[in-house]
Amino acid sequence: MRRLGRLRDLLAGRMDSALTEALMAQLGAAKEGAWLAMAMLGGEVDRAGATGVGMTWVGQR
Numbered sequence: 001m002r003r004l005g006r007l008r009d010l011l012a013g014r015m016d017s018a019l020t021e022a023l024m025a026q027l028g029a030a031k032e033g034a035w036l037a038m039a040m041l042g043g044e045v046d047r048a049g050a051t052g053v054g055m056t057w058v059g060q061r
Helices: 002-011 017-041 047-051
Strands: none
């Protein structure tokens, strides 16, 4: 019954806080990925640095 209430709220345009937080986190990850892709295209970050824990900037080797 709780799922139906959640679905009804979503269809009515209302989101609960957990869903809002999850969507904001997903948006943040997508934004970070886009910045990383632009840095890689610009030559500022190499592929090995992009997959590591910290980014390796090409100019700082």
